Amino acid sequence: MQIHTLELPAPVLLITCGIDVQPQAGYLAALIMGWAPDGETWVLEWELIPGNPRDVGFLTRTLQTLYSIQIQGVPIHRLGIDSKDGNVTTYIRHAVQAAPLRAGSIWAYETQGVGGRVGEPIVLSEPQTRRDRKAYGQASRLLMINTDEAKQELMEMLQVPSPMAGYVHIPKRVGSEFVAQLTSEKKIPRTDQDGIIVGHVWKPIRERNEGLDCAVINLALFHAVAKRTLYQYAVSIGHADATARLDAMYPTLAKQKPTSRPRRVARSSYLGR
Numbered sequence: 001m002q003i004h005t006l007e008l009p010a011p012v013l014l015i016t017c018g019i020d021v022q023p024q025a026g027y028l029a030a031l032i033m034g035w036a037p038d039g040e041t042w043v044l045e046w047e048l049i050p051g052n053p054r055d056v057g058f059l060t061r062t063l064q065t066l067y068s069i070q071i072q073g074v075p076i077h078r079l080g081i082d083s084k085d086g087n088v089t090t091y092i093r094h095a096v097q098a099a100p101l102r103a104g105s106i107w108a109y110e111t112q113g114v115g116g117r118v119g120e121p122i123v124l125s126e127p128q129t130r131r132d133r134k135a136y137g138q139a140s141r142l143l144m145i146n147t148d149e150a151k152q153e154l155m156e157m158l159q160v161p162s163p164m165a166g167y168v169h170i171p172k173r174v175g176s177e178f179v180a181q182l183t184s185e186k187k188i189p190r191t192d193q194d195g196i197i198v199g200h201v202w203k204p205i206r207e208r209n210e211g212l213d214c215a216v217i218n219l220a221l222f223h224a225v226a227k228r229t230l231y232q233y234a235v236s237i238g239h240a241d242a243t244a245r246l247d248a249m250y251p252t253l254a255k256q257k258p259t260s261r262p263r264r265v266a267r268s269s270y271l272g273r
Contacts, residue, residue: 012074019082019214022210042169184209185209
């Protein structure tokens, strides 16, 4: 994967990567995003990676390449790869299992979207099933995503008019096709047999939507990192912009601000920067 981002935006504290799998077309769609603690985000890289998603070797090599990528010395902190297509789930699971840890923490996740969970968190807390325990051990690498809520939040973010919390920075080099894919689904009312609205459902309005799927995974990865962890990480590496944003959002976090040298050295145990 070629990196085009020459300079990491100053507010970025967390870097995530979401991958959508296209087994019929024979490629992976990879989206790398940088996040400020308040949700302002930057599209850093967007690329279609040709290869056979049913080839564990290809998947493993791709994850290893993404693991080694750094942007101005900063690695991808969290990665998620969609396994909703049952034809490739087993291959993805093997590749995710083989992915290295980063600073002792899980770095790569198998992601699966769940619909119909309106009002619940974007990252769902699911009881660990026997299958998950057998596949991954006690620390599951399966991330369940509430896709309805994630898409709603993402659409609201795309409506933010200027740089601030939640604003999405999209460079021109990613192209108009990617932008179109971000809005490739529309929320429409769902009615019962009497015509009464009983909910809503997201319907595709164009054929290709991998950009949207990748963005949803990135958003879930951002939400999956606890704000306390982000705060400790920001303070330990001396990231003034991120610390100031977190202070404004969560004033109580500052009461436990890490100040000693040992805490600064221990920063790698959080996100591996």
